[in-house]
Amino acid sequence: MTRVKGLKGKESRMRLLTIAADEFANRGFHETKVSTIVTRAGLSQPAFYLYFSSKEAIFDELVNEFRTRLRMLVETSRFTSMVEVQDVPKQLLMTIETIFRFLAATPHLTRIGLFLAPESDQIKEELISLLTDNLRVEQQAGYFRSELEMEIVAECVFGIVERLTLSQLLPGIKEPEGLALQVVNLLLYGMLATEGAITQESEKE
Incomplete structure (x- = not known):
């Protein structure tokens, strides 16, 4: 019983x-x-x-759940030494797509943790710090250009993800796969009309 x-x-x-x-x-x-x-x-x-014990207590639990789960995603997204240089684009695509998928699958937690919680700025700073650490290790491993300041890169990446989550993902305008593809192509290949960008066809190969 x-x-x-x-x-x-x-x-x-x-x-x-x-x-x-x-x-x-x-x-x-x-x-x-x-x-x-x-x-x-x-x-x-x-x-x-x-x-x-209170409305504040249940709100705090929701914030902490979001914070913990997203932190774990970022912590486990660092490239391993097994990743070949030529596989970096697809590995990065998979990482960003995974984050977008999590945010899309937990829309209420995402709104609360990223945009409504009083400590949302602290959560973002924590995630940017983790992302910076990941990027520095990956830079030292030779995956990214040595002259880039990874603190700036981390701010840019997180800023893009945050904005697209609010404007495209949560309203259901774009899916995680499409957003991740756009982000990775912009970050790795820029806006110039040059060859090398990932297409939906090449991503499936």
């Missing part, structure tokens, strides 16, 4: 988190009410406080 109660408790807690994420993302923190969350979840208000 305890096992069933435990399972139901986990399901109720997860339902509250899911609905809270939707409310916060669409209404903002101040306009979101605990009463609305519990009504949508089919639970009582006292039940809410079995799992969360």
Whole structure:
């Protein structure tokens, strides 16, 4: 019997988190009410406080979940020594596409963590720092030009991803694959009409 109660408790807690994420993302923190969350979840208000001490507590948990998961994505995206130089474009494409896929799959968490949370600027600085560390290691391994300042590159890459997430990804205008392709071609090959850019056909090979 305890096992069933435990399972139901986990399901109720997860339902509250899911609905809270939707409310916060669409209404903002101040306009979101605990009463609305519990009504949508089919639970009582006292039940809410079995799992969360306050509205702030459930909001903070959502922010921390987003922060932890995105941080892990960035940390594990560093190129390994097994990557051949000629494979860098496709490896970079896969990395950026993976990040866009995560952001698209968790739209409510993305809105909360990147744009609504009071600590969103801190989260972005943390991610840029991790990205800078990755790029420096990859630069030292000979993958990228030695004269580039990787702090600037990291700021540019993250700025592009952040802006496209808000303007193209979250509204459903573009898919992760298409956005990643545009970003990588711009970063690696620039805007000049030269050969070398990745096409959708070559990316599938």
